[in-house]
Amino acid sequence: MSRVVVTGRIPETAIEKLRAEHDVHAWTGSESIGREELLHRVAGADAVVSLLTERIDAELLDAAGPQLKVVANVAVGYDNIDVPACTERGIVATNTPGVLTEATADIAMGLVLMATRRLGEGERLIRSRQAWKWGMFFLLGSSLQGKTLGVVGMGGIGQATARRAKAFGMDIVYQSRSELDPVIAAELGARRVDLDELLTVSDVVSLHCPYGPATHHLIGAEQLAAMKSSAFLVNTARGPIVDETALASALREGVIAGAGLDVFEREPQVHPALLDLENVVLVPHLGSATVETRTAMAMLAADNALAVLSGEQPPAPIN
Template identity: 65%
Template sequence: MDERIVVTRAVPEPALELLRAAGEVRVCEQDRPLTPDELRAAVAGAHGIVAMVHDRIDAEVVRAAGPGLRVVANVAVGYDNIDVPAVTGAGAVVTNTPGVLTDATADLAMGLLLMATRRLGEGERLLRARQPWNFHLGFMLGTGLRDKTLGIVGLGGIGQAVARRARAFGMRIAYTGRNRVDERIAAELDARYLPMDELLRTSDVVSLHCPLTERTRHLVDAAALAAMKPSAVLINTARGPVVDERALATALREGTIAAAGLDVFENEPEVEPGLLELDNVVVVPHLGSATTETRTAMAELAARNVAAVLGGGEPVTPVGG
């Protein structure tokens, strides 16, 4: 086959089988993100690129690929790492992997919420450090979830899945975003729409599920944190730059808010050092979609998108230009 497909990092074998049926596949051997120079060299002459969330696919990468580029398949639901106009302007298609990671990411968000509100990470660190402890009624008290308000920023698929899980814990649901959800969904979740400032002011937990855009970059900054309750918890499983990490570290240290649970960071894989010094923040290394089933499904969906485009058809999950 003449089609050349470049995969920027190893993906599960079922996805590679789908890609091999569509063209000649080259998987980059480095077990790390490619540097910009390496990425441009790797994609030279590619008709299809299977990209990871850490790959910046910009106009220079598109030029390096050449005029034969027809599809860039991002193995992620977000595509802030892709310069969509640059790709589509060159006549290629951009695709992503929505839907298949919804449940896994929602599970992780609830896990962070429980860890932060019940001080689970702090408790485990105490035991692993072999520190003395004994049970008493005031020992490591956290806070319960029943009758608390979960404020969701971005009530899309993942936000809705988090809301369903939170309702099982007895939480009330509020949400904000550019658009209101369908009335049937709002009724099912018993979710009320609030402006951002009111959601910050009244929520006991704020969970971020919005895409990263210029509008949402540092959406949660010092002013937003100051508007939250001192007892509030912030959860971020969206994109790191939605939160101003330095402002968050200051807010957690000074008691502006009570706790945070973070799966994503501004400058991954680096984490703001001030956060790592605090007991009232839970940090995990971008594990939202990290189940065997989910990561395999994501890679397979990306592969099907590439195969569809190179075969002359329509992709399963295209991204608009």
């Protein structure tokens, strides 16, 4: 039996699947595992099932030892993993794409609705127990029908978000490294543009691109200034894609109308300036937070680890 180390709490069904074949050591603490404890636990591991809260770098890979065969990340994003370091050591790195597509698109569309219709402001007003009265100009928001959604990164989640937006009567433009399949493009009525054009024509910009050096602060002061003053920004991808200092300034000064964020630059910290603003919706990385999705993610990660340990090709390899 191989030694499998799970770096954080995951659904028990995935633990049971791993335990049926291997010796599993799973972290069960309510808080994230500390770095020193993690380095100690991975020693001698043949497989590491990791959460996005853990940094899987050369130090950790060396601490595990030369027998380590696979790092199975329970996430679609893998900016927490040093993939070249894995490749250099002959370690397979995997992720969990596909299974969280619909749940994350739901959150993206939810943020669009919350931001444009000022639902967060309304809910806070009610809970503050302040007196309020219906009126023609009370908490006026913006409708979506006939407006344009700009999707940055037209992978599976971007496409799923675009389908939801189309159902609300929105037009779709997108920026992506490659063209959409013509059948999908026709279904969505989506037009490919460069980022500069997308920012200027969109009423809502929704971010779905992967995070890496090329997309660090992809949306900064210059890009925010290019957007319509009536536009909204939504980020369900990775926090550092957006320069939060620039975003807070743009929201405060009316450069754009509002924003909805599920991810943050320095999670779990949130930029203090954002916390003081009414025109931004802030939720704590809930994109994949359904029972069904988190279970599917954990099960796919388990399948990835089990495949590699059996000498087979994993369902979702990164390298």
